[in-house]
Amino acid sequence: MTTTAPIDPTEFRRALGAFATGVTIITARAADGTPLGMTVNSFNSVSLNPPLVLWSLANSSLSFDAFCKAEYWAVHVLSAEQQELSARFARRGEDKFSGLELDAGIGGIPLLRGCAARFQCRTASQYQGGDHVIFIGEVLAFDRDETAPLVFHGGRYAHATRRDPAEAKPRSAHLAGSFGEDFLGYLLGRSHFRFFAQIRPHLVEAGLSDEEFYVLASLTLKPLMSAEDLAAGMEGVLDEQSADALRALVERGFARVASPASSTSSASYELTDAGRGCALHLISAAKAVESQVLERLGHADAVVLKSLLNRLLTVIDPQAAALWGRGET
Amino acid sequence: MTTTAPIDPTEFRRALGAFATGVTIITARAADGTPLGMTVNSFNSVSLNPPLVLWSLANSSLSFDAFCKAEYWAVHVLSAEQQELSARFARRGEDKFSGLELDAGIGGIPLLRGCAARFQCRTASQYQGGDHVIFIGEVLAFDRDETAPLVFHGGRYAHATRRDPAEAKPRSAHLAGSFGEDFLGYLLGRSHFRFFAQIRPHLVEAGLSDEEFYVLASLTLKPLMSAEDLAAGMEGVLDEQSADALRALVERGFARVASPASSTSSASYELTDAGRGCALHLISAAKAVESQVLERLGHADAVVLKSLLNRLLTVIDPQAAALWGRGET
Numbered sequence: 001m002t003t004t005a006p007i008d009p010t011e012f013r014r015a016l017g018a019f020a021t022g023v024t025i026i027t028a029r030a031a032d033g034t035p036l037g038m039t040v041n042s043f044n045s046v047s048l049n050p051p052l053v054l055w056s057l058a059n060s061s062l063s064f065d066a067f068c069k070a071e072y073w074a075v076h077v078l079s080a081e082q083q084e085l086s087a088r089f090a091r092r093g094e095d096k097f098s099g100l101e102l103d104a105g106i107g108g109i110p111l112l113r114g115c116a117a118r119f120q121c122r123t124a125s126q127y128q129g130g131d132h133v134i135f136i137g138e139v140l141a142f143d144r145d146e147t148a149p150l151v152f153h154g155g156r157y158a159h160a161t162r163r164d165p166a167e168a169k170p171r172s173a174h175l176a177g178s179f180g181e182d183f184l185g186y187l188l189g190r191s192h193f194r195f196f197a198q199i200r201p202h203l204v205e206a207g208l209s210d211e212e213f214y215v216l217a218s219l220t221l222k223p224l225m226s227a228e229d230l231a232a233g234m235e236g237v238l239d240e241q242s243a244d245a246l247r248a249l250v251e252r253g254f255a256r257v258a259s260p261a262s263s264t265s266s267a268s269y270e271l272t273d274a275g276r277g278c279a280l281h282l283i284s285a286a287k288a289v290e291s292q293v294l295e296r297l298g299h300a301d302a303v304v305l306k307s308l309l310n311r312l313l314t315v316i317d318p319q320a321a322a323l324w325g326r327g328e329t
Numbered sequence: 330m331t332t333t334a335p336i337d338p339t340e341f342r343r344a345l346g347a348f349a350t351g352v353t354i355i356t357a358r359a360a361d362g363t364p365l366g367m368t369v370n371s372f373n374s375v376s377l378n379p380p381l382v383l384w385s386l387a388n389s390s391l392s393f394d395a396f397c398k399a400e401y402w403a404v405h406v407l408s409a410e411q412q413e414l415s416a417r418f419a420r421r422g423e424d425k426f427s428g429l430e431l432d433a434g435i436g437g438i439p440l441l442r443g444c445a446a447r448f449q450c451r452t453a454s455q456y457q458g459g460d461h462v463i464f465i466g467e468v469l470a471f472d473r474d475e476t477a478p479l480v481f482h483g484g485r486y487a488h489a490t491r492r493d494p495a496e497a498k499p500r501s502a503h504l505a506g507s508f509g510e511d512f513l514g515y516l517l518g519r520s521h522f523r524f525f526a527q528i529r530p531h532l533v534e535a536g537l538s539d540e541e542f543y544v545l546a547s548l549t550l551k552p553l554m555s556a557e558d559l560a561a562g563m564e565g566v567l568d569e570q571s572a573d574a575l576r577a578l579v580e581r582g583f584a585r586v587a588s589p590a591s592s593t594s595s596a597s598y599e600l601t602d603a604g605r606g607c608a609l610h611l612i613s614a615a616k617a618v619e620s621q622v623l624e625r626l627g628h629a630d631a632v633v634l635k636s637l638l639n640r641l642l643t644v645i646d647p648q649a650a651a652l653w654g655r656g657e658t
Contacts, residue, residue, distance in 0.1 A: 007380045007468060015473040016374045016382075018406045018446035019351035020480045020489050042373045045345045046385050047459025051336045053345075054383075054463070056375050077347045083492070117347035127456055129465055130376025134383070136458055139336060144344040151349045151489050153478055158489040160349050160482045163412070164636055184619050184631070185524050186546075187638035192521035194646040195514055217515075290513050296644040301637055302513070304490060308626075308634040309516035311493065315625040317523040 020153040020160075023078045025089045026055060027110050028070035035097045035110040036063045036070070039090035041152050042132075043075055051139035053119055056132040062092060064133075068126065072107035073137065077117040080148040080300065083157055085112070106140055117144035148300030159304045195293065202285040206278055207252075211245040213282065216254060219271050220279050224258050227266040254278055349482040349489075352407045354418045355384060356439050357399035364426045364439040365392045365399070368419035370481050371461075372404055380468035382448055385461040391421060393462075397455065401436035402466065406446040409477040409629060412486055414441070435469055446473035477629030488633045524622065531614040535607055536581075540574040542611065545583060548600050549608050553587050556595040583607055 027037040038061065046052040053075060057067055067073065078086055089096050103111035106120045121137025128134075151158040196210075203213045218233045219225055225233075234242040246269065249255040254275030261267040271279060294302040356366040367390065375381040382404060386396055396402065407415055418425050432440035435449045450466030457463075480487040525539075532542045547562045548554055554562075563571040575598065578584040583604030590596040600608060623631040 007471070009377045009380075012380050012468065012471065013377060015446045015448070015471045018473050018476075018478060019353065019372060019374075020478045021350055021373070022348035022482075024348070042375070043348060044350070044371045044373045044383075044385070045348075046371070046463060047461045048338045048342060050459045051338075051341050052459045052461075054458070056373070117344045119344070125456070125458075127454070127465075129383070129454075130379045130381045132376045132381075134375060134463075134465075136456075136463075139341065142336070142341065142344045144347050147347075149347060149349045149482055151480070151482075153351075153480075153489045153491070157492045159492055160480050160487040160489050161633055161637065162482070163486045163488055164640065182635065183616070184623065184635060184638075185528060185615055187635060187642070188517065188521040188524050189543075191638050191641055191645065192517040194642065195517050198645070199514060214518075286514055287512070293641070293645055294513065297637075297641055301640065304633065305637040305641065306511065306513060306516060307493060308490060308630055308637065309513075309520050311630065312520055312622070312626055312634065313516070313523065316520065316527070316622055 014155070017154045020151055020158065022116075023082075023086050023150045023152050023157075024055070025076045025078065025085065025112060026057075026067075026073055027076065027112065028067055028073035029108045029110060030063075030066040031069060033108075034066070035102075036066050037089050037096050037110070037112075038063060039086050040075075043077075046136060052124060052136055053121065053139060054134055054136045056129060056134050058132050060131070067135070068133065070123070072105070072109050072120065072122055072140075073135070074105050074109045074111055075119040075121065075137075076112050076115040077119075077144075078150040079114060079116045079145070080150050080159060080303065082114060082150055086150060086157075115145065116147045116149050118142060148303065159300070159307065161301050161304045195289070198289045198293075199282075199286045202282055206282060208278075208282075209245065209248075211241045212248050212252075215242055215245040216249060216271075216275065216279050216282070219249075219255055219269060219275070220283070224268045224270050226268040227261075230269065249275065343484070346483045349480055349487065351445075352411075352415050352479045352481050352486075353384070354405045354407065354414065354441060355386075355396075355402055356405065356441065357396055357402035358437045358439060359392075359395040360398060362437075363395070364431075365395050366418050366425050366439070366441075367392060368415050369404075372406075375465060381453060381465055382450065382468060383463055383465045385458065385463050387461050389460070396464070397462065399452070401434070401438050401449065401451055401469075402464070403434050403438045403440055404448040404450065404466075405441050405444040406448075406473075407479040408443060408445045408474070409479050409488060409632065411443060411479055415479060415486075444474065445476045445478050447471060477632065488629070488636065490630050490633045524618070527618045527622075528611075528615045531611055535611060537607075537611075538574070538577075540570045541577050541581075544571055544574040545578060545600075545604065545608050545611070548578075548584055548598060548604070549612070553597045553599050555597045556590075559598065578604065 021041040024040050024043045025037055026040050027035065030036055040055050042056040044054055046054050055075065057064060097110060101113055103113065105111040109120060111118060119139050120141040121139050123135060124138045125136040126133050149160055151160045203210065208216065214234065215230070218230060222229065230242060230246065246255065253272055255269050256272055258268045258270040350370040353369050353372045354366055355369050356364065359365055369384050371385040373383055375383050384404065386393060426439060430442055432442065434440040438449060440447060448468050449470040450468050452464060453467045454465040455462050478489055480489045532539065537545065543563065544559070547559060551558065559571060559575065575584065582601055584598050585601055587597045587599040
């Protein structure tokens with residue numbers, strides 16, 4: 001849809017949202033010593049030599065006068081972990097700095113911690129630009145940390161993950177008729193089986209079959225689990241086998257009937273101390289495998305992968321995701 | 330690491346890279362009618378009312394004079410599919426517009442297609458900023474398209490995926506000792522099993538077990554598959570069962586021995602016409618399931634999920650990923 005003048009501000013804002021940006025917090029110190037801070041995504045670089053950056057501030061901002069008078073200010077590029085900080089500094093009025101550990105910057109700028117990058121600047125120019133003022137700052141000092149960035153796109157927070165160089169090229173056609181690397185079912189199945197293969201030696205050592213392990217793991221999710229909970233949780237994973245596996249765990253002394261079936265409710269099960277001990281042992285072994293894998297994948301990508309798999313589960317399987325996501329120990 | 334003056338340009342550029350941005354192509358028409366275009370990520374919004382945007386251009390740019398003289402220019406916010414276009418317009422010299430379908434914009438601006446958003450502007454101001462000039466443009470017209478954005482971060486192209494609102498909150502602690510929604514193994518297993526559960530009815534209808542289906546699917550990856558290929562491909566998926574499943578497929582008339590084992594090589598297998606027919610039927614059923622799931626997940630997230638699973642596989646299982654990724658039909 002092409003919009004010609006007059007420009008609708010809501011539509012215009014939405015179109016601007018198509019451009020993804022990082023998220024920054026700009027801080028400064030007011031003449032009376034009050035720390036100032038606000039969330040801004042109109043930051044960008046200007047010049048490498050001299051080192052200049054810019055950002056824009058709405059004329060209507062509460063801190064407008066104080067920022068215009070501040071000689072020094074700092075741009076904090078937020079990391080993926082700082083979404084709450086972004087929200088805090090985007091709100092009006094409250095004491096935004098309350099409880100935060102700060103560093104002291106040039107000219108007393110309050111510096112936040114844990115950011116992807118920080119630029120300490122001196123105002124070089126201010127230009128009027130419609131309902132905003134553009135601040136151009138000379139960068140006097142900066143630091144950075146290798147961390148995943150917080151991203152804003154389409155009016156929401158987002159993750160950024162690096163692309164494979166190969167993605168620029170169209171997929172080759174020879175896999176079109178087969179279950180290849182572009183088929184989600186293949187990717188999920190293969191990833192699952194290969195990941196699980198690294199955990200299986202620990203199960204074998206503990207004398208558990210895959211099926212017994214799945215049931216044991218599911219029993220860790222709640223202190224008491226009814227036969228229906230278990231069946232629902234195992235639906236599609238183990239069908240008939242889940243009852244057998246549960247029976248085997250009871251025979252091994254890893255699980256027991258907590259309350260037998262009655263006319264109004266079905267039996268519920270719980271782990272024994274031995275079962276919990278075995279589960280905890282396998283959990284720590286599995287988490288060690290996970291740590292190694294995720295370290296090689298990289299923290300930022302790991303966060304996004306988990307987020308997307310959680311979302312995929314809500315799409316494939318809304319009921320079970322809710323059931324399991326709410327599980328309590 | 331805090332760097333104080335003098336600022337090292339390489340380190341400074343790297344720190345600026347911590348701020349994620351979309352990618353734009355700015356186009357204009359030179360006085361002699363030549364179309365101009367370059368890739369720029371220093372774009373940002375300035376003002377809603379009047380509608381103003383800005384971007385910066387290096388004084389050293391080949392098109393510097395022509396852009397400075399252009400009254401009208403357009404900002405194209407690139408979509409995730411336009412990485413090649415971004416690379417093309419980032420190079421110097423060649424005829425960047427060759428072969429592209431263009432729309433005609435205000436004042437003859439050459440407009441590219443398939444973008445996430447386009448802003449047609451008239452220069453409102455130009456400001457010197459060190460080694461760049463900042464162009465401020467009044468937006469005269471714009472259009473946009475709901476599409477995933479191309480993102481640049483840390484000197485590389487990236488994907489953006491929206492975050493779950495819940496991610497801002499720290500994970501509740503009750504899952505720390507169990508296999509919950511934050512454990513990759515759980516997420517992979519559950520996603521695989523739930524996805525597969527939607528395909529299984531088609532296998533049942535075709536009279537195939539899960540194991541027979543896995544082997545059948547793997548036989549579609551190459552015209553001929555040796556017993557070693559198959560065993561390597563099935564490692565961790567099916568161990569002893571793969572030989573049984575292969576035997577069952579041969580008995581069903583879905584696969585056959587293409588060349589028997591000899592003293593120098595093992596037997597190799599291929600699909601029969603019936604086996605290929607059955608595989609193609611199941612492939613199309615499975616792809617229909619995939620389409621539904623991916624539609625609900627959203628195209629952009631689906632692309633990123635597949636990309637991350639492919640990367641995960643190279644991390645968990647470099648050999649098999651290479652073996653299967655190169656499979657040919």
